[in-house]
Amino acid sequence: xxxxxxxxxxxxxxxxxxxxxxxxxxxxxxxxxxxxxxxxxxxxxxxxxxxxxxxxxxxxxxxxxxxxxxxxxxxxxxxxxxxxxxxxxxxxxxxxxxxxxxxxxxxxxxxxxxxxxxxxxxxxxxxxxxxxxxxxxxxxxxxxxxxxxxxxxxxxxxxxxxxxxxxxxxxxxxxxxxxxxxxxxxxxxxxxxxxxxxxxxxxxxxxxxxxxxxxxxxxxxxxxxxxxxxxx
Amino acid sequence: xxxxxxxxxxxxxxxxxxxxxxxxxxxxxxxxxxxxxxxxxxxxxxxxxxxxxxxxxxxxxxxxxxxxxxxxxxxxxxxxxxxxxxxxxxxxxxxxxxxxxxxxxxxxxxxxxxxxxxxxxxxxxxxxxxxxxxxxxxxxxxxxxxxxxxxxxxxxxxxxxxxxxxxxxxxxxxxxxxxxxxxxxxxxxxxxxxxxxxxxxxxxxxxxxxxxxxxxxxxxxxxxxxxxxxxxxxxxxxxxxxxxxxxxxxxxx
Ligand code: HEM
Ligand code: SF4
Ligand code: FES
Numbered sequence: 398x399x400x401x402x403x404x405x406x407x408x409x410x411x412x413x414x415x416x417x418x419x420x421x422x423x424x425x426x427x428x429x430x431x432x433x434x435x436x437x438x439x440x441x442x443x444x445x446x447x448x449x450x451x452x453x454x455x456x457x458x459x460x461x462x463x464x465x466x467x468x469x470x471x472x473x474x475x476x477x478x479x480x481x482x483x484x485x486x487x488x489x490x491x492x493x494x495x496x497x498x499x500x501x502x503x504x505x506x507x508x509x510x511x512x513x514x515x516x517x518x519x520x521x522x523x524x525x526x527x528x529x530x531x532x533x534x535x536x537x538x539x540x541x542x543x544x545x546x547x548x549x550x551x552x553x554x555x556x557x558x559x560x561x562x563x564x565x566x567x568x569x570x571x572x573x574x575x576x577x578x579x580x581x582x583x584x585x586x587x588x589x590x591x592x593x594x595x596x597x598x599x600x601x602x603x604x605x606x607x608x609x610x611x612x613x614x615x616x617x618x619x620x621x622x623x624x625x626x627x628x629x
Numbered sequence: 630x631x632x633x634x635x636x637x638x639x640x641x642x643x644x645x646x647x648x649x650x651x652x653x654x655x656x657x658x659x660x661x662x663x664x665x666x667x668x669x670x671x672x673x674x675x676x677x678x679x680x681x682x683x684x685x686x687x688x689x690x691x692x693x694x695x696x697x698x699x700x701x702x703x704x705x706x707x708x709x710x711x712x713x714x715x716x717x718x719x720x721x722x723x724x725x726x727x728x729x730x731x732x733x734x735x736x737x738x739x740x741x742x743x744x745x746x747x748x749x750x751x752x753x754x755x756x757x758x759x760x761x762x763x764x765x766x767x768x769x770x771x772x773x774x775x776x777x778x779x780x781x782x783x784x785x786x787x788x789x790x791x792x793x794x795x796x797x798x799x800x801x802x803x804x805x806x807x808x809x810x811x812x813x814x815x816x817x818x819x820x821x822x823x824x825x826x827x828x829x830x831x832x833x834x835x836x837x838x839x840x841x842x843x844x845x846x847x848x849x850x851x852x853x854x855x856x857x858x859x860x861x862x863x864x865x866x867x868x869x870x871x872x873x874x875x876x877x878x879x880x881x882x
Contacts, residue, residue: 401873405802405842406832406866410873480841484801486734486744487646493732495635495648498701499797502851507844508799585845591867594860 406589408476413586415469420579420608422462427615434622439551443543446550450532470518477511507581513574520571527557527564558623568620576613583608630656630717633725634669636681639738642745646738648727662705662715663688663695682741688713690854693791697742698729703793703852711791711854731796735803735839746792748838749806755834756827757810759819778816785812787855794849794857800841805849807831808861815868825875828868 401407429449432442449455485493499508506513531537532550539552557564583605587593593601631654639646653672656665663685670680686692695712699705705715720726728742736744774782788809795803811828814820820827843862850859 400833401876404832404869404873405804405836405840406869407873409842409866410870476842480800480802480844483734483839483841484799485732486730486737487732494698494701494729496701496727496729497698499799499848502702502797503846503848507846510844581845588845588859588863589843589866591863591865591870593863595858598860598863 408472409589411472412469412476413589415465415472416582416586418465419462419469420583420612422458423575423612427612430619431615433551433554433619437626439549439555442551442554443547443549446532447547466521470514473511473514504581506577507585510578510581513578516574517571517578520567520574523567524571528554555623555627558620559627562624565620565624569617572613572615572617575616576609579609579612580606630658630720630722630724632656632665632720632723635725635727636742637729638681638741639730640679640740642737642739646741656717658716658718660717661688661713662697662699662717663713665717682739682743684743685713690714691789693789696731696744696746696792696796698731698796700727703731703796704791704854708851709854709856711789711793714854731792733792733795733801733840735801736792736795744792746790748840749790749792749803751838752803752807752831752834753810756823756830757814758823759814760822761819772818774817782813782816785809785816785857785861788813788853788857789855791854793852793854795840797848797852798841798843799846799848800844802843802849803835803840804843804862804865805853805857805859807835808865809857811865811868812861815864825868825872828865829872829876832865832869 402411429442429445432445433439436442487493528550531553532540532548537553539556540548540550541552542548558568584598584601585605587601587605588598631652634651634653635648636651637646638649651669651673653665653669656668660668663683666681666683673680684694684696686694688695690711690713693711695704697704697712699712699715704710704712706719707715730738730742731744731746733744735748736746739745786809788806790806792806794805795801798804811831814823814827845859845862847859850857
């Protein structure tokens with residue numbers, strides 16, 4: 398089995414499984430967050446967030462999720478670095494050809510998955526420090542519990558988006574990076590798993606674009622919605 | 630036409646190369662790219678200079694020798710053609726043309742534009758064959774093969790082993806080549822004897838020889854002179870992953 402994991406296709410197999418798993422999580426995450434839009438009292442969102450932080454299934458899934466992200470990131474770094482070192486017979490490093498024209502033959506996003514991934518991770522660290530860390534460990538006055546012990550996550554989230562424009566900007570950039578990562582990532586994961594032929598290639602391609610618009614657009618929309626609503 | 634050529638010159642495999650600039654006149658629009666290179670070489674020989682070494686053989690798009698990156702595209706501008714099929718009509722009077730060898734670590738430069746593609750032969754030797762019966766030849770058409778399968782195997786078998794896919798790939802991955810070679814056998818009953826072992830052995834050889842891994846960007850497919858499709862890479866992935874699981878199951882027994 399270790400042979401398989403170390404092979405070029407085996408490494409990609411791990412990338413695709415962890416990537417798809419992260420997408421599943423993000424879909425649930427977006428569903429919970431969309432309550433912010435649908436209920437301006439915040440009650441729906443608070444209850445959903447409370448359920449997500451206390452539910453035993455989530456307690457099991459959380460470490461798996463963290464492991465999935467770390468593995469995805471680690472393998473991505475290994476693959477990208479090895480590919481950079483391996484490719485050139487002239488050792489001119491980043492400048493492999495004097496001229497290279499591939500704008501019409503492949504998508505920019507597919508050639509820059511690591512850069513987009515790095516943007517996602519930068520966003521993620523700030524995002525976790527902002528909300529997850531406060532809810533889980535340090536606490537925040539805004540989070541004051543109601544009589545049922547449900548924290549007011551709604552207040553924490555919306556006040557951040559209302560008071561700081563740069564946070565909104567950061568979230569929009571993060572969401573766009575995610576959307577672009579998945580614009581290539583989703584179909585690529587199915588291709589890596591071998592689930593493609595003439596017919597299914599087009600279906601997975603379309604599905605990938607759909608998922609990337611839903612997740613990228615969805616996560617960008619929520620902070621913008623909260624900010625704009627507070628201004629009118 | 631008058632052209633300016635910037636061509637990679639490298640005398641020996643280990644020596645550092647550099648770009649040289651040449652000016653050439655009287656290029657006819659009816660010439661092929663290689664004929665233009667020939668006339669440059671004639672001029673260089675007359676001037677007592679070392680002609681540019683480039684690989685070529687069939688000059689009709691079937692041997693896969695003519696490996697050159699022309700103005701940033703393997704086999705030059707245009708789709709589904711090799712350098713020898715490239716016509717000078719693709720260029721204009723006064724153009725500057727940059728010509729480079731495949732830049733692939735596993736294909737070291739031998740001289741100027743010629744690279745050593747024997748890594749592909751090593752991959753073939755690792756699994757790109759079928760076991761055949763000795764004795765008299767079987768009757769033609771005695772093995773029934775569905776049309777769609779034979780068509781797809783035929784498409785894969787069109788690969789000429791030119792290496793443009795690797796030259797085009799940002800990772801120098803040989804996946805399209807290996808996928809074509811695995812597909813042409815995996816789809817046919819004749820290839821079943823070696824089965825999953827073929828995909829396993831060829832991919833392991835490919836990794837060992839230092840080719841990169843696949844990011845599914847698709848530059849290979851776009852630059853392939855034979856139009857080999859990425860769906861063959863999906864088949865290779867399928868075969869290899871299945872081989873991996875079979876191996877794991879066998880180890881656990
Ligand atoms: C929540 C976030 C993320 C999701 C949902 C995600 C999802 C995916 C998916 C589905 C793929 C396609 C896998 C394949 O081609 O088989 C992929 C590829 C990739 N991801 Fe991510 N990813 C995320 C975060 C990251 C991060 C943080 C990095 C690292 C900096 C990263 C770097 C990459 C790279 C480099 C590839 C392409 C690997 C290759 O084929 O060469 N991703 N991602
Ligand atoms: S797959 Fe296409 S580009 Fe690659 S070696 Fe075969 S013919 Fe050349
Ligand atoms: S010289 Fe044979 S393919 Fe170009």
